[in-house]
Amino acid sequence: AQSVSQHNHHVILSEAASLELGCNYSYGGTVNLFWYVQYPGQHLQLLLKYFSGDPLVKGIKGFEAEFIKSKFSFNLRKPSVQWSDTAEYFCAVTPNYNQGGKLIFGQGTELSVKP
């Protein structure tokens, strides 16, 4: 069965620190990959996605992610975090042959940024 693993459950950083959140998936075929963010009390919002092409994708709010096929990874990065980045971050995967495909989510990583 497909699964998605996010290595860190809770990350605490100071403002201006760099961020990298790990995401690994288990699926042998071609996948679509997503990162979503959930600010406190809000719904999930799409940060960025990868379907094909350049494995380094840029999203909103200065986030980027790199797809490394050989490692089945899709790690999220930001060079300098802000207090407003405090949120929960979810990695998700779906096979890309699957129109309207069901997403498999990781457990989430809670990011706390100290001012």
Next chain:
Amino acid sequence: DAGITQSPRHKVTETGTPVTLRCHQTENHRYMYWYRQDPGHGLRLIHYSYGVKDTDKGEVSDGYSVSRSKTEDFLLTLESATSSQTSVYFCAISAMNTQYFGPGTRLTVL
């Protein structure tokens, strides 16, 4: 925003009562989904729909049923609510192979 609304936004109910949550979309998307969100589990798919009257089970479908009689509405029903169904429920639509989520319904079963 994807034009998704959910109702009610908050509900408290008692064990054994039936509960129906509504997801409404305004953009005629074919695919709709119901997820539940629980700490430490991320989001898990309950049921999804690929068209009017076309639905299928997800990962955690036991105790839930769904209906979609028109494109814009996808209903999730808990036939007899249990405390283990206390959760936050999110509806989603798929557009261009990307899912977009509604604001959520926080359900508490006492």
